[in-house]
Amino acid sequence: MMEPDAALLDALYQGTCDTAALERALWLIAEKFRCRSAALVSVEAQAPATGNILVVGIFKADIDRYFSEYAPIDPAPVAFARLSVGRASTTDRLMTEEDHRSRFVTEFYRPLGLAETLCGNLISDNARAALIAVHRGEERPPFSDDDVAELEVLMPHVTRALHLRRTILRLEARAAGLQTAVDRLAAGVVLLDAAGTGIFANRAMQEIAARGDGLSLDRAGRPLPASHEARGDLSALIDRVRSGDREGSMTIRRRVAGDPYSLLVVPSSTQLGGRSLDRRPPTQTLIFVHDPEGRIVDADEVLRASLGLTPSAARLVAALASNHDLKSFAEREGLSIHTVRYHLRTAFARTGTRTQADLVRLAVRHIHDLGLRQPATAG
Numbered sequence: 001m002m003e004p005d006a007a008l009l010d011a012l013y014q015g016t017c018d019t020a021a022l023e024r025a026l027w028l029i030a031e032k033f034r035c036r037s038a039a040l041v042s043v044e045a046q047a048p049a050t051g052n053i054l055v056v057g058i059f060k061a062d063i064d065r066y067f068s069e070y071a072p073i074d075p076a077p078v079a080f081a082r083l084s085v086g087r088a089s090t091t092d093r094l095m096t097e098e099d100h101r102s103r104f105v106t107e108f109y110r111p112l113g114l115a116e117t118l119c120g121n122l123i124s125d126n127a128r129a130a131l132i133a134v135h136r137g138e139e140r141p142p143f144s145d146d147d148v149a150e151l152e153v154l155m156p157h158v159t160r161a162l163h164l165r166r167t168i169l170r171l172e173a174r175a176a177g178l179q180t181a182v183d184r185l186a187a188g189v190v191l192l193d194a195a196g197t198g199i200f201a202n203r204a205m206q207e208i209a210a211r212g213d214g215l216s217l218d219r220a221g222r223p224l225p226a227s228h229e230a231r232g233d234l235s236a237l238i239d240r241v242r243s244g245d246r247e248g249s250m251t252i253r254r255r256v257a258g259d260p261y262s263l264l265v266v267p268s269s270t271q272l273g274g275r276s277l278d279r280r281p282p283t284q285t286l287i288f289v290h291d292p293e294g295r296i297v298d299a300d301e302v303l304r305a306s307l308g309l310t311p312s313a314a315r316l317v318a319a320l321a322s323n324h325d326l327k328s329f330a331e332r333e334g335l336s337i338h339t340v341r342y343h344l345r346t347a348f349a350r351t352g353t354r355t356q357a358d359l360v361r362l363a364v365r366h367i368h369d370l371g372l373r374q375p376a377t378a379g
Contacts (some may be wrong), residue, residue, distance in 0.1 A: 037135040044128045070108045075099040080119040088120035088151040090143045105201040116142045120155045188289030214254040307365045313347040321363040366373040
């Protein structure tokens, strides 16, 4: 049995990260078997986003009607799920006479001009399932043993592509989640590649750069101090870290009055399973920028969401975390001290704390961990 042609395999493996290429591969599979339609179904219970239902050909136009009206009574998926993984068969061989007279076949399948399905069981376990199918019309003869064998030769490639696609989608989801988390940090973060080019700057760093009050980003995405002397110092610091220093720090003055920025430079080694791939110097560098002029905002909203506080209790705890006391909060809010103490007791009950000091420590930790900030304005 011949291996699948190069164009099909190329499209199939491009489909690991490109849905359009995966659809093109499915078309090529349909054409290979002289079929009107093809479908690739991959379902993962624990990670639905990595699953895929892809249909091409005559079946595609009616896919919504299939799922809304006929999927629950389609006898084919149950029949094909009984196949061993890596094996293929046809509806003519697996379905009973009663199945062929079912409402699904008579009302949906045959009116589309379809006569038989050739399907392979790609993956089947407690967490995942995947099938590939091609649908022929009456214009071509029934599927033969050679057709079944041909699909079984192709199936390991499809399975491998699905595994790769699943891995890539999971990595993309993880990267997106990490980027969201880093964007929430109060500190500016810049990642430099092996050539020293900036490949990522989080939202805080972009806000710092946009103010241009002593530190910006150059065209290559690298931190750029306004002072020529500071530029040289930062370049030397990055070189030392890349040459083996565990970390290094420096300050950068603002163009206007205010506390200087603090920079921390650390190596970012490529790792797999928590261990370095080699003993060479790190290929990437992380730069953290602390802006002492940043101010915490919306802390009460954070505390409402993270600690389950009432709006009034959250406002009180946010004020206490900002060095207010009960009396000053009561005066600011126009409340009696008794009402404020009631809100304090509510906060104790909701958080499980017993003292005001413990409550404030808990609140500060939540606020800082979420990294909410409001950039200071220049000038």
